[in-house]
Amino acid sequence: MDLSTILKPEAVRVVTAASSKKRLLQEFGDLAESAYGLKAQAVVEALIERESLGPTGVGHGVALPHARFQDLQSVVGAFILLEKPVDFNAVDRQPIDIAFALFAPEEAGVEHLKALAKVSRHLREASICAKLRANPDAATLFTILTEDDKVQAA
Template sequence: MSDNSLTIDNILAPELTLCQVPASSKKRVLENIAERIHFQDQTLSETDIFNSLVSRERLGSTGIGQGIAIPHCRLDGLDRVIGVLMTLAEPVDFDAIDNQPVDLTFALVVPKEATSEHLELLSQLAEKFNDGAFCQRLRECTDSESLYRAMREGNR
């Protein structure tokens, strides 16, 4: 995985782009992420993914402000990076740095040893989500297909 062309576009699958997901809490958001990844790849343990995401949250919230969270974790035995984009039906409290509830999440699950890729992708996400108009376009999507398209078109 030393390929430097790792971008949001090539880690996000349409099956892992979910629009208007009902979630009543931060815990439920993280459970949804783990469920969806397991659903797409049965070899990955839903429990391991969930526990890794929760452990990372305990270090400090991944709510970066303005209604956005980027939950992320490393996973043993993973051979690729997995991204999950979700808009939430209702904003939930995520202990974000600005105390605003979150309605836009992009989860990143990376192989245990993929340090530089991990940081590079987090930085790409932060940059994308720094664009208010882009975030607004994502929030306005009403189905997963248009959400996937909007994310791929990005800040272009």
Template sequence: MSDPTLTIDNILAPELTLCRVAASSKKRVLEFIAEQIHHQDETLSDTDIFNNLVSRERLGSTGIGEGIAIPHCRLDGLDRVIGVLMTLAEPIDFDAIDNQPVDLVFALVVPKEATSEHLELLSQLAEKFNESTFCEQLRQCQDADTLYRAMTASSH
């Protein structure tokens, strides 16, 4: 049962697209992601989200190289996929595979019983972020609205 609605523009809300976030560390980025999601849906615990993101990072950094990270985790009681897109004001150390600091972050929080669609989504993201011109375009964005449009424009 493939879910055709699982595309980047369906999981990313303008409210969860943040431009030039000031974050001093990887931990702070993950906290910020959890806070933003909780802010959008108060039934979701920011502590749970943060702890799950951190546990996932312990298995290996989600910094995929070229200044990009795709932190992700599963969450109990979640009935949809939540995406958070952020550019950072200053690149930070994310223990990425190429040791480059990260300034482009797309977080993915998926239901506990995550399926192949969620993996598909991760690979869609990785594929998009493989295009350096696309990443450059995102990094150039000066505000959240432009960033949101840049991220979702090409996913149709």
């Protein structure tokens, strides 16, 4: 599974002012609605519900919020780079500035887990995170996120 199959260029955004975890999740709602046609409020509610089960801040400034939806046909993603980190109740108690959200069909068991594992592995690479943090341009961020797939395929 390549990130380019689950992430669209229009689902990548740099956010200058998200003052809280809830505000960041609202940004993901807006992004999911504009890029994939999901209802923003439903996305926010699903992400908040998932966060209530345990935080998805995985450490080192990275969060991987995710939720399932009936109206989806395949797993899709959205990426936000924050100019100012926010508290996300991460496992290392550090604020996050990189967030990759996954939205999966209600019945997508293995597909959802594979996508989550792929994104997690990708964002565990310190060099990739450093490139993302150094390039606050949505088109460049999309290229950085998906270039590894092209290199491996070659």
